[in-house]
Amino acid sequence: MGWCRNRMRxxxxxxxxxxxxxxxxxxxxxxxxDQWFDRHGEELWAPLAAKYRxxxxxxxxxxxxxxxxxxxxxxxxLRAVLRASKSQMLAxxxxxxxxxxxxxxxxxxxxxxxxxxEGCLFDRDAKHGYCEGAVSVVKGTDxxxxxxxxxSIAHQFIKILTECEIHTRRIPAKLGRFS
Numbered sequence: 121m122g123w124c125r126n127r128m129r130x131x132x133x134x135x136x137x138x139x140x141x142x143x144x145x146x147x148x149x150x151x152x153x154d155q156w157f158d159r160h161g162e163e164l165w166a167p168l169a170a171k172y173r174x175x176x177x178x179x180x181x182x183x184x185x186x187x188x189x190x191x192x193x194x195x196x197x198l199r200a201v202l203r204a205s206k207s208q209m210l211a212x213x214x215x216x217x218x219x220x221x222x223x224x225x226x227x228x229x230x231x232x233x234x235x236x237x238e239g240c241l242f243d244r245d246a247k248h249g250y251c252e253g254a255v256s257v258v259k260g261t262d263x264x265x266x267x268x269x270x271x272s273i274a275h276q277f278i279k280i281l282t283e284c285e286i287h288t289r290r291i292p293a294k295l296g297r298f299s
Contacts, residue, residue, distance in 0.1 A: 164248070164270060164272075165248075165250050165270030165279070165281075168241050168243065168248070168249065168250035168270070169250050169252075169268075169270075171214075171241060172216075172239070172241050172250060172252055175208075175210060175214070175216035175241050176216065176239065178208070178210060178216070179206070179208045179216055179218075180208075181208065182206040182207060182208045182218075183206070183207050183208065183209075184205065184206055185203075185204075185205065186202065186203065186204045186206075186207040186217065187201060187202070187203050188201070188202045188203075188207075188215070189201055189202075190202050190222065190242070190244070190247065190273060191247060191273045191274075193225075193226075193227040194227075195227055197225065197227055197228070197229050198225050198229070199224065199225060199227075199273070200222055200223065200224055200225070200273055201222065201223045201225070202215070202217065202220065202221075202222050202242065203220070203221045203222075203223065204217035204218060204219055204220050204221075204240075205218055205219030206218045206219060213243075213244055213245060214241060214242060214243050214244065215240075215241070215242045215244065216239075216240070216241050216242075217239065217240050217242065218238065218239045219238070220235075220236065220237040220238070220239065220240040220251065221234060221235070221236050222234070222235040222236075224259070232259065233257065233258055233259035233260070234257070234258050234259075235255070235256070235257050235271065235278070236255065236256050236257075237251035237252075237253065237254070237255045237256075237269065238251070238252065238253030238254050238255070239251065239252050239253055240252075246272075246274065247272065247273040247274040248270070248271060248272040248273065248274065248275075249270070249271055250268075250269070250270050251268065251269045251270075251271070252267075252268055253267065253268070254266075254267060255267065255268065255269040255280060257269075257278055257280075261288065261289045261290075262286070262287070262288045262289075262290065263285075263286070263287040263288070264278070264280060264284065264285065264286050264287075265280075265284075265285050266280035266281070266282060266283045266284035266285060267280075267281070267282045267283045268280070268281040268282050269281060
């Protein structure tokens, strides 16, 4: 009897996983939702991800304790600053860095958030990067963390690729139809 019950639990878990996988793999049918999730596809970050391991292997003479401006506000103040414990400029102008912190600043020069990553390959011309390993983003009361991330300063977004956790206070205690 216990054996059957355990088999049914396992079967139910597998069936649920298959159903969820099917739901996540298929479009939702809502054009607005599909556009939201599909707008930053793999074609944007896959080229950087493919170069990541080669860039790591090419780090033969790293600079330590790098601080590099990444972007500026229209008023000339810094928008983003890269800090890295070790980094190296690659032949194509990209930067590979380990022990990464990107500080985000407001147009008034005040702290506005922080991105941290174990390692990052950053394209200065396109103003985007791919990070591997543990990553986190803090902005106000919002906190995101996970593993592997693509981000774009130019388009103002991040995409955590696996094990994403989001902690926010923006969702009210009463969730409309759920309350």
